[in-house]
Amino acid sequence: MRTIVFASRNTKEILRDVITLFFGLVFPLVIMVLLSAINSSIPKEAAEATTLFQIQNLAPGISVFGLSFISLFSAQLISKDRTTSFVLRLFTSPLKAFEFILGYTLPLVPMSIAQTAICYIAAIFFGLEVTPNILLAIVVNIPIALVFIALGLLAGTFLNEKAVGGICGALLTNLSAWFSNIWFDTSLVGGWFESLANAMPFAHAVNSARYVISGEYGKIMPELMWVIVYAVVLLALAITAFTMKMKRNK
Amino acid sequence: MYAIKTTNLTKKYKDKTAVNSLNLTVNKGELYALLGVNGAGKSTTIKMLSCLIPPTSGDALLLDNSIVSDSAKVKQLINVSPQETAVAEKLSVRENLELVARIYGADRKTAKSKVDDMIEKFDMHEIVNSRAKTLSGGWQRRLSIAMALISEPEILFLDEPTLGLDVLARRELWTVIEKLKGKITIILTTHYLEEAEALSDRIGIMAKGELKAENTAENLKRLADTDSFEEAFIRIAGEGVK
Ligand SMILES: Nc1ncnc2c1ncn2[C@@H]1O[C@H](COP(=O)(O)OP(=O)(O)OP(=O)(O)O)[C@@H](O)[C@H]1O
Ligand SMILES: [Mg+2]
Numbered sequence: 001m002r003t004i005v006f007a008s009r010n011t012k013e014i015l016r017d018v019i020t021l022f023f024g025l026v027f028p029l030v031i032m033v034l035l036s037a038i039n040s041s042i043p044k045e046a047a048e049a050t051t052l053f054q055i056q057n058l059a060p061g062i063s064v065f066g067l068s069f070i071s072l073f074s075a076q077l078i079s080k081d082r083t084t085s086f087v088l089r090l091f092t093s094p095l096k097a098f099e100f101i102l103g104y105t106l107p108l109v110p111m112s113i114a115q116t117a118i119c120y121i122a123a124i125f126f127g128l129e130v131t132p133n134i135l136l137a138i139v140v141n142i143p144i145a146l147v148f149i150a151l152g153l154l155a156g157t158f159l160n161e162k163a164v165g166g167i168c169g170a171l172l173t174n175l176s177a178w179f180s181n182i183w184f185d186t187s188l189v190g191g192w193f194e195s196l197a198n199a200m201p202f203a204h205a206v207n208s209a210r211y212v213i214s215g216e217y218g219k220i221m222p223e224l225m226w227v228i229v230y231a232v233v234l235l236a237l238a239i240t241a242f243t244m245k246m247k248r249n250k
Numbered sequence: 251m252y253a254i255k256t257t258n259l260t261k262k263y264k265d266k267t268a269v270n271s272l273n274l275t276v277n278k279g280e281l282y283a284l285l286g287v288n289g290a291g292k293s294t295t296i297k298m299l300s301c302l303i304p305p306t307s308g309d310a311l312l313l314d315n316s317i318v319s320d321s322a323k324v325k326q327l328i329n330v331s332p333q334e335t336a337v338a339e340k341l342s343v344r345e346n347l348e349l350v351a352r353i354y355g356a357d358r359k360t361a362k363s364k365v366d367d368m369i370e371k372f373d374m375h376e377i378v379n380s381r382a383k384t385l386s387g388g389w390q391r392r393l394s395i396a397m398a399l400i401s402e403p404e405i406l407f408l409d410e411p412t413l414g415l416d417v418l419a420r421r422e423l424w425t426v427i428e429k430l431k432g433k434i435t436i437i438l439t440t441h442y443l444e445e446a447e448a449l450s451d452r453i454g455i456m457a458k459g460e461l462k463a464e465n466t467a468e469n470l471k472r473l474a475d476t477d478s479f480e481e482a483f484i485r486i487a488g489e490g491v492k
Contacts, residue, residue: 005352009338009345016340080339089336089397092300093353094325247304 006103028066059123060209061182078156144205150234
């Protein structure tokens with residue numbers, strides 16, 4: 001019960017922040033509009049050569065990219081709570097450490113599902129074929145959403161509000177853009193760049209979402225496993241870090 | 251049974267001893283003012299007593315519950331208004347109050363009537379639906395204190411509650427506090443000596459992390475051999491400074 005009460009407060013805090021909402025929802029959609037427009041205006045042969053920007057590839061990519069802003073939401077909220085001494089009040093309340101983390105995490109799960117759903121619904125207007133695969137794709141995005149949520153918790157636990165903007169707003173969104181196969185195929189670059197991309201969860205998340213949309217079910221799990229492992233490890237790390245920080249409290 | 255009894259409560263930061271072997275007792279229903287110059291260790295003491303930071307050594311019993319081994323029980327009994335205003339910025343006044351009431355276990359209906367109570371008590375009718383962020387500093391402070399009261403704690407910690415309040419608001423808060431006197435135990439820190447003198451049953455004076463004296467305002471004046479409480483404070487707290 002306490003957890004739900006706290007979670008609903010966090011939901012309000014996030015949804016009432018117009019700027020984060022803009023970046024979380026509108027910005028990814030704007031990119032989709034732009035790229036779809038570019039894709040439809042370039043010559044046909046060129047468009048066929050770069051299948052990356054065709055909507056069935058673009059939509060899964062942008063749905064993952066959009067989730068990177070979820071980190072920003074949670075990190076900003078936590079780091080702000082820490083600095084405004086509001087958290088002191090909560091720390092002296094009966095709320096326990098795990099209720100805290102749940103309270104910060106829970107609102108973000110439905111939010112990220114909604115975000116993915118909105119992204120795919122928008123994609124339908126740009127010609128994405130309506131199939132049950134879209135529903136599955138929304139589910140397949142949950143592990144990468146958890147990765148971003150955990151990264152947000154970690155950043156919010158250790159960084160101040162300014163640093164959070166830099167790390168989550170700039171660094172993380174860029175990482176998930178460059179190393180994710182969304183805008184270009186990392187294998188075209190090759191070398192360390194490709195290895196690095198494959199060592200991180202973002203490209204695997206995008207790949208699994210694309211396999212879902214294209215109906216290549218057999219290829220999903222090998223990719224998705226990467227993301228699930230990352231999600232579990234990062235969540236465990238975030239919970240440990242947050243609990244330790246709460247116990248020590250500087 | 252005391253409301254609060256500390257035994258050699260100590261907090262050390264690296265090379266700095268913020269609170270040094272503190273032994274103080276507060277009776278049930280008492281209003282106890284903790285005084286001391288900047289950096290004397292008042293806030294640190296309150297933070298330890300409210301289970302916010304663990305003591306380096308020593309312990310304290312709050313209504314017989316140890317802050318070290320029984321913090322979950324302690325937390326249910328207390329509430330704190332921290333030295334810095336602590337409100338959720340994007341929530342309205344009503345939502346802030348409801349949040350605290352419900353975290354301490356009130357159901358939706360009870361919470362609502364408690365909130366209405368607080369709004370009445372603190373004269374916040376005009377701002378119930380304003381976001382906390384848009385309030386003036388003084389009103390945020392009042393909200394912050396109302397949030398500490400709404401859980402109906404048995405022990406209430408008020409760390410400089412009247413800081414930044416205008417004269418009228420301060421007097422209003424005094425009235426609220428006076429009404430609580432005898433019903434719950436209150437620990438209050440303040441730099442306004444007349445406030446401590448007017449409100450408290452007993453006063454503890456800290457200097458350099460140590461409790462220098464603990465008595466009624468009258469007795470402290472007598473002990474320091476002066477008619478003015480301010481003079482008494484200076485003599486007692488100053489001893490530690492020299
Ligand atoms: N986290 C910390 N790390 C290191 N030193 C600290 C920390 N917190 C407090 N101190 C030190 O402990 C001492 C007591 O601080 P405290 O905040 O308890 O004083 P105070 O009596 O509340 O003062 P004020 O009237 O200014 O609020 C100070 O010297 C302070 O610098
Ligand atoms: Mg202080």
